[in-house]
Amino acid sequence: MKVSVNDLHKAFENRTRLGIMSALAVNDTLDFNSLKELLDVTDGNLASHIKTLEKENFIGVKKTFIDNKPNTKYHITQEGKTAFEEHLNILEAIIKSQK
Amino acid sequence: MNTKQDYDQDLAEIRSMMERSSKFLSLSGLSGVLAGLYALTGAYIAYYMYDFDPASANSSGVETEIILLALLVLVLAVGSAILLSYKKAHKKGEKVWNSASKRLLSIVGIPLSAGAVFSLILFYSGSIGLIPSITLIFYGIALYSAGRLTFIELSVLGLLQIALGLNAAYFTEHSLLLWALGFGVAHIIYGIYIHIRHER
Numbered sequence: 001m002k003v004s005v006n007d008l009h010k011a012f013e014n015r016t017r018l019g020i021m022s023a024l025a026v027n028d029t030l031d032f033n034s035l036k037e038l039l040d041v042t043d044g045n046l047a048s049h050i051k052t053l054e055k056e057n058f059i060g061v062k063k064t065f066i067d068n069k070p071n072t073k074y075h076i077t078q079e080g081k082t083a084f085e086e087h088l089n090i091l092e093a094i095i096k097s098q099k
Numbered sequence: 100m101n102t103k104q105d106y107d108q109d110l111a112e113i114r115s116m117m118e119r120s121s122k123f124l125s126l127s128g129l130s131g132v133l134a135g136l137y138a139l140t141g142a143y144i145a146y147y148m149y150d151f152d153p154a155s156a157n158s159s160g161v162e163t164e165i166i167l168l169a170l171l172v173l174v175l176a177v178g179s180a181i182l183l184s185y186k187k188a189h190k191k192g193e194k195v196w197n198s199a200s201k202r203l204l205s206i207v208g209i210p211l212s213a214g215a216v217f218s219l220i221l222f223y224s225g226s227i228g229l230i231p232s233i234t235l236i237f238y239g240i241a242l243y244s245a246g247r248l249t250f251i252e253l254s255v256l257g258l259l260q261i262a263l264g265l266n267a268a269y270f271t272e273h274s275l276l277l278w279a280l281g282f283g284v285a286h287i288i289y290g291i292y293i294h295i296r297h298e299r
Contacts, residue, residue, distance in 0.1 A: 015109075015112065018109060018112065018113060018116075019112065019113075019116050022112070022113040022114075022116035022117050022120070023116050023117070023120035025117065026117045026120060026121040027120055027121055027198060030120070030198055034120075034197060034198045037194060037197060038116065038119060038120050038197075088110075088113070091106050091109060091110055092110070094103075094106055095103060095106050095107060095110070098103045
């Protein structure tokens with residue numbers, strides 16, 4: 001397969017968004033605070049990256065309440081899973097071709 | 100334009116994030132060694148000081164002392180594990196109470212609770228001879244499942260506990276010895292192995 005960097009999805013160019021996708025790929029759901037701790041970013045920063053991924057339909061949101069406090073849980077969508085796996089394949093192919 | 104190093108770095112971070120977010124790797128090897136030492140001491144006290152033998156304990160009259168001793172061993176072992184995990188996580192700049200550790204607790208919680216209730220039922224119905232076996236088997240099942248969420252070596256330790264537990268059910272006259280082998284010696288070997296393999 002001939003690959004080029006142009007095949008890489010723009011949504012994954014950012015390390016934080018890549019981190020969100022990696023964490024959600026191996027966890028059924030994660031809440032906002034867990035993601036924040038894992039990625040070590042600010043609330044605003046994380047929220048904006050989550051919004052970008054939501055717009056691409058790569059991740060989904062489920063809002064619930066625990067003790068009357070809102071708890072937002074995120075999960076990866078099928079579309080997101082496919083795109084993420086594709087991204088990993090291209091990354092590997094690029095690295096191999098440059099060896 | 101990104102360079103190859105950038106892509107290598109991307110892949111490395113993806114791998115690390117997947118592991119960090121799904122596995123609890125702050126479980127300390129030293130806490131395994133300590134748990135083993137507590138268990139050996141407990142078994143020693145039970146056998147030599149209280150003359151306790153599960154195979155013929157129905158009439159020995161030291162059940163209360165043995166139960167308290169067992170609880171003390173349990174509290175010390177769990178306490179050391181929590182404290183040392185906390186220290187290890189802190190050193191790595193991580194939190195102990197995260198999504199991975201919550202999942203780990205929920206997975207070991209079910210078999211351990213079932214085993215604890217089962218042991219209590221055996222205790223009150225006078226079948227004390229089977230308790231070492233039951234604790235080994237249920238603990239082994241818990242560890243076997245937990246291995247996927249932390250060091251995979253824990254699954255091997257789980258299988259070993261199950262095997263020892265089954266033996267203890269058949270050879271009830273040696274059940275205390277087999278219990279000491281599983282909760283004592285196996286823990287110590289596991290702890291040393293984890294320490295050498297993952298903590299240096």
